[in-house]
Amino acid sequence: SINTDYFFDEAAYNTHDGGYVPLAEPKTPQQPLRIPPLLKPDKETATDTYYTVEAQAGETQLLPGKKTKTWGYNGSLLGQTVVFPKGKTMHIDLKNSLPELTTFHWHGLNVPGPYTDGGCHAPVYPGKTRHIDFKVDQPAATLWLHAHPCPSTAEQVWHGLAGLALVTDEEEAKLPFPRNYGVDDIPLVLQDRRFHEDNQWDYEADYDPDGVQGPTPMINGTINPYFDVSTQRIRLRILDGANRREWRLHFSDDLPFTQIASDGGILPSPVKFTHLMLTCAERAEIIVDFGDVTPGQTVTLYSDDVPIVRFRVHDFAADDVTLPSHLVDIPDPSVTPDMPVRKVVMSGMDEAVMMDGKKFEMQRIDARQKVGNVELWDVTNTNDMEGGMVHPFHMHGTQFLVISRNGHAPYANEHGFKDTVGVNPGETVRLKVWFDKPGVFMYHCHIIEHEDGGMMAQIEAFDPDHPQTYKLMDMDTL
Ligand code: C2O
Ligand code: CU
Ligand code: CU
Known part of the structure; x- marks a missing residue:
């Protein structure tokens, strides 16, 4: 399907x-x-x-x-x-x-x-x-x-x-994926900018506490790009590298594509799409098969209704490799007994954004989790649908599993490791989180102005056998 x-x-x-x-x-x-x-x-x-x-x-x-x-x-x-x-x-x-x-x-x-x-x-x-x-x-x-x-x-x-x-x-x-970098394995860093006088950017002029945007799509630092396709299949490693923008991706004629990987690596099974939305910092690796496209034609990648990359399809050798229905095993460790579910709340908009009712402070450690413990985190976005927004929740120091969204199954492409997950207004996303390495790690909304605005906190992943102290920076010492 x-x-x-x-x-x-x-x-x-x-x-x-x-x-x-x-x-x-x-x-x-x-x-x-x-x-x-x-x-x-x-x-x-x-x-x-x-x-x-x-x-x-x-x-x-x-x-x-x-x-x-x-x-x-x-x-x-x-x-x-x-x-x-x-x-x-x-x-x-x-x-x-x-x-x-x-x-x-x-x-x-x-x-x-x-x-x-x-x-x-x-x-x-x-x-x-x-x-x-x-x-x-x-x-x-x-x-x-x-x-x-x-x-x-x-x-x-x-x-x-x-x-x-x-x-x-x-x-x-070992998997039959395109991996010839720059030829059939292509990164796509999706960003947007506004050009002012003399083609310059002006962050302050464009400032918006809910995330800075510009009208011009910029893909890998290219304005209005095309790519010459010389193989039947290409793999796109797509990153939403924008400060605020969501990308709603689809190809001309609704050409289907197959997602093979998300933020933290390969998905357990390939997932077919015609439309894919990415929130800030999320990645998706997809394979596009041009087998039914006549050489000489152009296939356009859009976000909403705006063309962002044109793929000019040239002659290619037939490559009818089919992907296996199972790609990799994703470990699913059981939750450490007797650990309460951790609650995390993203609230507010504009300057009022907060994490757990507080603004970020560099010297405050907000939570602790033992290295190796597997815990459930319930991440809630308290915005309401009326005027609220999707906050992409990101954690440092871990790749987590998405367990559920308001008690329902996660999206079809959320069965692999992720480090960023879009949380809808009024939604609680349940994650399974563990840390392999000690340290102080931040977690925050990846609308970057929200992060800078304080919708961020930090957790110490600690190893009781090797307690550590950390030198934490302070805004004043910067
Ligand atoms: Cu992509 Cu805290 O970062
Ligand atoms: Cu946010
Ligand atoms: Cu990060």
């Missing part, structure tokens, strides 16, 4: 926001989709890989005429794609060449907090470098890197500090 709806509550779509900025099709010429290059290791052995990731300011030719002032990692805009092979140890120099403090957060990566994880307690000051080491310890997945200094995460991401990180493993390598 093919899923043909977006699942989320229509009344809560961002299109109903007072401040909604509709996307508009760019009038500038089409350009080839930029493919972020793979980051070259500084050094590599059979067991270890060494990288340098540098945050830097630059200029990017986005539109005809003046270049746009942008920020990026190892480039002027967005990032180079970092590959993390499972089982190997990574050694990364995080270099800040920006004029202000930043942090390097590996969204979805299973590493200790709060310093390796790179949230707000791991600042790198201008001109300085921080070094992290970790062993890659999770299944193949599409993760991402973004800046996370509190409370200017949103502004730094808007400037361009977002890139991809791909975990690879042997299990994924």
